[in-house]
Amino acid sequence: MSQCLLCQQVLHPQMTLTQFWRWQPLPVPVVCPRCEQQFERITTMHCPQCGRQQTSMTVCHDCERWGDQQLRNHAVYTYNDAMKAYMQQYKFQGDYALRQVMMAPLTQALARQNYDVLVPIPVNQETWQTRGFNQVTGWLQNQPFQQALLVTADHKDQPQSAKTRQQRLLTQQPFSLAPNAAMVLAGKRILLLDDVYTTGRTLRHAATQIYLGGAKAVTSLTLAR
Amino acid sequence: MNDEQSLFGRQLPLTAGPANSSAQPAIVSVGQRKQCQRCHQWLLPTDQLPNQAWYCRQCLQLGRLTSQDKLYTIAEPNRFAQVTGPILTWPGKLSPMQGTAATAILDLVRQQRDQLLWAVTGAGKTEIVYPALAWALAQNWRVAWVSPRVDVCLELAPRLQQAFGHVPQTLLHGNQTAPYRYCQLTLCTTHQLLRFHAAFDWIIVDEVDAFPLATSPLLQTAIATAQKPTGSHLYLTATPGEQLQRQVRQKRLAVTYLPLRYHGVLLPQIAVRLIWRWRESLAKGKLAPKLVRQLQGYRRRGQRFLLFVPHVVDLKPVAQALQQAGIVGGLTVHAADDDRAAKVQAMRDQTVSFLITTTILERGVTFPDIAVVVLGGDDPVFSTAALVQIAGRVGRHHDFPTGEVTVYCHSQSRRVRLAQGMIARLNRQGKRLGGQRQ
Numbered sequence: 001m002s003q004c005l006l007c008q009q010v011l012h013p014q015m016t017l018t019q020f021w022r023w024q025p026l027p028v029p030v031v032c033p034r035c036e037q038q039f040e041r042i043t044t045m046h047c048p049q050c051g052r053q054q055t056s057m058t059v060c061h062d063c064e065r066w067g068d069q070q071l072r073n074h075a076v077y078t079y080n081d082a083m084k085a086y087m088q089q090y091k092f093q094g095d096y097a098l099r100q101v102m103m104a105p106l107t108q109a110l111a112r113q114n115y116d117v118l119v120p121i122p123v124n125q126e127t128w129q130t131r132g133f134n135q136v137t138g139w140l141q142n143q144p145f146q147q148a149l150l151v152t153a154d155h156k157d158q159p160q161s162a163k164t165r166q167q168r169l170l171t172q173q174p175f176s177l178a179p180n181a182a183m184v185l186a187g188k189r190i191l192l193l194d195d196v197y198t199t200g201r202t203l204r205h206a207a208t209q210i211y212l213g214g215a216k217a218v219t220s221l222t223l224a225r
Numbered sequence: 226m227n228d229e230q231s232l233f234g235r236q237l238p239l240t241a242g243p244a245n246s247s248a249q250p251a252i253v254s255v256g257q258r259k260q261c262q263r264c265h266q267w268l269l270p271t272d273q274l275p276n277q278a279w280y281c282r283q284c285l286q287l288g289r290l291t292s293q294d295k296l297y298t299i300a301e302p303n304r305f306a307q308v309t310g311p312i313l314t315w316p317g318k319l320s321p322m323q324g325t326a327a328t329a330i331l332d333l334v335r336q337q338r339d340q341l342l343w344a345v346t347g348a349g350k351t352e353i354v355y356p357a358l359a360w361a362l363a364q365n366w367r368v369a370w371v372s373p374r375v376d377v378c379l380e381l382a383p384r385l386q387q388a389f390g391h392v393p394q395t396l397l398h399g400n401q402t403a404p405y406r407y408c409q410l411t412l413c414t415t416h417q418l419l420r421f422h423a424a425f426d427w428i429i430v431d432e433v434d435a436f437p438l439a440t441s442p443l444l445q446t447a448i449a450t451a452q453k454p455t456g457s458h459l460y461l462t463a464t465p466g467e468q469l470q471r472q473v474r475q476k477r478l479a480v481t482y483l484p485l486r487y488h489g490v491l492l493p494q495i496a497v498r499l500i501w502r503w504r505e506s507l508a509k510g511k512l513a514p515k516l517v518r519q520l521q522g523y524r525r526r527g528q529r530f531l532l533f534v535p536h537v538v539d540l541k542p543v544a545q546a547l548q549q550a551g552i553v554g555g556l557t558v559h560a561a562d563d564d565r566a567a568k569v570q571a572m573r574d575q576t577v578s579f580l581i582t583t584t585i586l587e588r589g590v591t592f593p594d595i596a597v598v599v600l601g602g603d604d605p606v607f608s609t610a611a612l613v614q615i616a617g618r619v620g621r622h623h624d625f626p627t628g629e630v631t632v633y634c635h636s637q638s639r640r641v642r643l644a645q646g647m648i649a650r651l652n653r654q655g656k657r658l659g660g661q662r663q
Contacts, residue, residue, distance in 0.1 A: 089285075093285055093288075093289055094274075094280065094289045095285055095289070096275075097271065097272065097282060129276070132274030132276045132278050132280070132291060137275075
């Protein structure tokens with residue numbers, strides 16, 4: 001008997017007629033339908049620049065304030081309470097098994113993107129030591145990716161998530177290019193992958209570096225906005 | 226408090242411990258498998274991190290332990306400040322029957338036997354333990370009073386504070402913000418015992434058959450490891466499960482019975498009333514006329530009541546149906562309710578006249594002069610033990626020793642019958658001791 005990873009309830013997967021006729025291995029659910037419903041998918045009505053869920057398809061206020069055309073981001077879910085609770089347990093409590101919850105939706109979302117090379121946002125050495133994993137690459141199943149970015153050490157006196165919007169916007173460039181980056185990036189369309197888009201500061205810093213590495217275009221995908 | 230004291234009889238992951246502490250890896254390999262040294266559960270082969278460390282998912286809520294961590298501990302020295310003044314400051318008096326049970330428990334504690342106190346709901350279990358607890362504290366024993374339910378701990382804390390006024394006490398639970406203090410008497414949830422190791426000479430487990438302890442090997446191990454090898458424990462319950470009853474039959478657990486409430490009135494028996502397909506009519510926003518009439522009667526007489534429903538999703542439709550029938554002045558309460566404590570307090574303060582709730586209020590709460598109604602008593606969530614506990618909410622107060630328990634079912638069910646049987650059996654025993662009918 002398998003249990004829901006989030007609420008520990010016993011799962012009763014039900015086979016649909018479509019699945020029966022397809023005659024393929026059944027998808028194994030890892031969360032119960034009720035927990036899955038808590039996560040809110042972003043529909044087509046979103047900001048074209050940052051991917052925020054809204055009622056129109058015009059550029060949102062935050063993106064206007066940035067005033068650049070540097071980045072096009074898509075997000076899979078809104079950053080609601082369920083998503084915050086999920087991130088809390090996965091990232092900050094370090095429950096690596098929870099990566100399975102988001103594997104399938106992220107794989108679907110990646111399949112819809114046009115890109116040549118996937119570049120996940122890296123974590124710094126200290127986080128890697130204490131957390132033991134990179135929360136972004138944890139979600140990837142078999143997708144090839146390139147670790148083209150490096151985190152320059154000790155820029156983080158406090159975690160990004162503990163700062164206010166103003167403090168976040170003032171963050172210095174934390175990334176540098178990996179030694180082999182130029183080879184990987186030159187003339188390619190790059191997709192950056194991150195967990196949460198909050199102000200867009202991190203992704204813009206990363207995009208700047210990727211362009212310096214000679215990429216043709218940079219878009220990004222985040223799990224939540 | 227210094228660092229040393231916070232480690233007495235505890236197991237904590239630290240980066241460096243005091244000089245006299247001993248450390249052991251948090252995750253150890255036993256053959257092919259890995260075991261967490263805090264919760265003593267086995268890790269799954271998939272619980273490995275990309276940096277090659279292993280981590281335990283079972284006790285993650287207390288902070289993640291990985292194979293890179295070390296658990297520091299100092300053996301329990303029982304180094305407490307001298308208690309100034311009398312240990313037991315409880316002004317009350319035990320009834321003769323309670324007194325007999327209290328003496329029996331004290332004798333078994335002296336022999337350091339593991340034991341069970343099987344006393345009916347509303348027998349005054351807590352007070353019966355006081356003499357034995359006072360004796361244990363006088364022996365300079367370190368004692369823990371634990372319960373799987375945080376509500377029980379919260380209700381108990383002020384009572385113990387009053388009964389043992391000069392004994393330093395600490396209350397631990399998941400939402401506790403006050404820092405840990407080393408005290409002779411610790412009141413905590415069973416989860417918190419995972420942080421202790423061979424600390425307690427005596428552990429009192431209140432409501433031992435309550436969720437989640439009854440079905441959780443994790444918490445059962447926690448009690449075993451928090452107890453000293455020379456220590457013993459006392460289980461308190463009104464409805465011991467099959468496993469405990471077997472241990473009693475096998476003489477592995479000494480037992481003290483108390484089949485009569487402290488005021489000497491027998492337990493209220495469950496009355497069953499059938500309502501055909503109540504769930505379907507509830508889906509249409511209607512409740513059975515029988516039930517509505519009964520509740521209207523309660524409201525007219527000013528009788529306060531608890532209405533139990535099987536699931537959280539049933540709360541809202543039932544509340545709406547009652548409102549339509551003109552029954553207002555109540556609240557709904559469930560486990561994930563943020564205002565749960567405040568709502569229960571409002572019921573105690575008599576500012577609301579009824580609560581619609583789930584099994585979360587089946588035990589550990591006392592309201593004087595209350596009637597109990599269960600809707601859908603044949604639903605599997607109402608186990609026999611749960612029904613007996615729910616019936617036990619009624620008639621607990623000395624001045625209001627009687628009351629009604631009505632269970633509405635779609636059809637007769639085995640669990641309800643068994644609950645009636647259990648109450649009848651306890652009442653037969655109680656009558657022999659001189660209990661009076663309602």
